[in-house]
Amino acid sequence: MCTDPSQLDQFSWLACYLTTPKHMALYWSVGTVLSLLAITAPAALLFGFGGATSARSRITPLRWFGKGYIAIVRGVPDIAFFLFFVIALDQGFEWIRHQVKCPDWPDPIRQGNDFIVCAAAKMPLGTAPQWVHETYGFFLAVLTFAIVFGAFAANVLYGAMRSVPHAQLETAAAYGMTPRQTFWRILVPQMWVYALPGLGNLWMVLIKATPLLFLLGVEDIVYWARELGGAKTARFTDYPHADWRMWYFFGLLVFYLLFTRVSEVVLDRLMKRLTHGQATVGGEAQRKAA
Amino acid sequence: MSCWETLADYGLRSLGYGERLLPRDELTICQQVVLIGSGMLWNIYFGVLSVIVGFMLATAVALGKASQSALWRKLSEWFIFLFRGSPLFIQFFFAYFLFLSLKSSFPAASVFTSAWSGALVVLILNTAAYSGEIFYGALMSVPKGDIEAADAYGFKGWSKFRKITWPTMLRLAWPAYTNEAIFLFHATTLVFFSGFPARQQQGDALYYASYFADKTFNPFIPYPILAGYFILLTLIIITLFGIVNRRLNRHLPQNDRPRLKLKPRLLR
Known part of the structure; x- marks a missing residue:
């Protein structure tokens, strides 16, 4: 039915227009955003847990590392970190592979304005198919998000660990628990209630940071909205239209508003559940309301 | 070329003065420090103006949300929801393309298609929503006794608001508001990555930092320079807001005065 769009009436024209292969790519990229969230959230939590734990460590260098990691969230715009880590991680991986695969390489890696590693160390290999390049780019973006949001999460978890009443830990010690046992059996189970408001806030922030994927070179919804919205003439497409980017971004705005709204409601419910019966x-x- | 000459050539490059061409090869550290610093002028411009105008708008939004009239309340709530519920990045894009399409029907709107005004409008509205929510929270926590005492002294209407409610609200909101101001300054780095064009390569600090990172393929120099500038800026903001904080709390006994502390971030 979509064979000759110029003959269609308005409604079916729009229906055909919104299901072109390129629009399907736009809808798929929503999946990209959602999978980024699904992978990043637990990864960031893990990074955050590691950061918070090392900030409490009794080993001084490890504690410095943890505190330093937490401190990077302050003072510097996060988007600078995004732009920085994507290149830095990429170069870091290539540098390591270079050291492993081409130990006899005579030239320096940095030559003036160039970063040159041997061909075998390229990430991904120059011969790799397109999807490998895209997956690698997505992987770099996920890692970048996890590092930056891990620092935020570490901050929240560090605060939560300190909010657990100290008497609990002293009691554990009095019962003869080792520090390790105290940590895993007393501190960690109790800290989540204190951490949840902060983590919920972080989740909202993470949702609102997903359009930054665009800056990391991933073909996400912002990329497609710009591509598809731009004015098209009849010469290049069956669906000529004027500059519609405003409407595409309006759509994204509504998408994000709905997304954050739903998250807010769910988080509220979760918080109610978790506070139930807490001291x-x-x-x-x-308890009083009931 | 000495560093002083570089400063003379590129110190105001972000505003369009000095050398036209950006340095291309053999980039020295001095050039990177000067140009990124030159770009900071834009971050400061956006930050300062939107803090000032946004502050006034935020007070209005907070009062609107606390208002008896359902119309004002709903209006403020929707305003806050719209700007806090969506990413600033998307807001920039949407606003830019909105102004572009308005341009065809209202030629006057073409002013807003350039970053210095269009992005400023978005930043003002955005910070007004975030700070409005902070101020509203503070307004709700003004002690009941203060208001009752004001009533007992015969304060009414505007003078009650001006002399009692408002200063208390500010005092309670100030630590959170300081935080908001800091992250507003950080958010200004998004402007030139979000549709708004950097005319003749006149961009902000991050614009130049990423320019250098692309040119030298070495992120380890420009981004730390940028970070240094922003840490300095953050310290200056904390100092200035700290002075205001001391003035707002000067009537309280020493021990009750809240201290400003940089809290975990509130990215948008």
């Missing part, structure tokens, strides 16, 4: 102000208020 906190919130839990007490719930």
